[in-house]
Amino acid sequence: MRRRAVIAGIGALFTSACSRLSDSKAGDALLSAAEDWHRKAHRLLGGRGALAREYDRADISPFFRGNGSTDPDSAEYKAAVQNGFADWRLTVRGLVDNPLSLSLADIAALPQRTQITRHDCVEGWSAIGEWTGPQLALVLEQAGLKPEARFIIFHCADRLAGKPYYESIDLADAFHPQTIIAHRLNGEALPVRNGAPLRMRVERQLGYKQAKYLTAIEAVARLDGIGQGKGGYWEDRSGYQWYAGI
Ligand SMILES: Nc1nc2c(c(=O)[nH]1)N[C@H]1C(S)=C(S)[C@@H](COP(=O)(O)O)O[C@H]1N2
Ligand SMILES: [Mo]
Secondary structure: OHHHHHHHHHHHHHHHHHHHHHOOHHHHHHOOHHHHHHHHHHHHOOOOOOOOOOOOHHHOOOOOOOOOOOOOOOHHHHHHHHOOOOOOOEEEEEOEOOOEEEOHHHHHHOOOEEEEEEEEEOOOEEEEEEEEEOEHHHHHHHHOEOOOOOEEEEEEEEEEOOEEEEEEEEHHHHOOOOEEEEOEEOOEEOOHHHOOOOEEEEOOEOHHHOOOOEEEEEEEOOOOOOOOOOOOHHHHHOOOOOOOEO
16 A cells, blocks of 8 residues: 555656656756757657666676776775774755755665666666665655755765766656665675765666765755756766766
């Protein structure tokens, strides 16, 4: 019963997220024409709620390589590794009714989802891994999104070329059932290489959207004012599109 209520709730959120997106001028200005076409085509071809393919245990890649930051070199992160991430906190803030500060134990105590999916990096490699963690939707429901919230920003502990890595998604992806806050890879605690202790899995999108070393989740109305305003580290400094749907 409860599950059904949650699914109905997610359905309603999809509808409101989509109508909010289509009538928002800020959102339209943000997206290039081609990107907007891609996003709309994706919605028609199976819909934004369609599931990414899930694989079998036998398909899991023997080694899930690391890319981008693979060993953040800040003193804080090194200290966190040293004490087994015992004091790691994930904050949930911005346009929410109840800001949260979650420990790894809080995250592990939530209902968990495990999914075996393929990660596709634009640099031309893929890997299949089994990810475990709570759905982002559960955490956002606990925090209670304010009606003005339209995007979710993921803040990370690492920097590349001196700038903090960050990413963002819209509410359709935020409430997608396969969007999880992963703390396990192939049944083990996440390796540092792959984003320990927490990283996002947004399975309908490309590799650079899968934010590692997650420290905060922020609900916002607009993307300008965060980083250089294009919604992500690579979006800000290369031609990478904000909507990286696959
Ligand atoms: N915080 C952070 N997240 C990140 C990156 C990064 O450098 N820093 N690189 C991105 C890119 S381009 C890819 S392909 C994936 C790589 O994930 P992996 O290291 O687990 O293979 O993480 C993404 N998330
Ligand atoms: Mo990537």
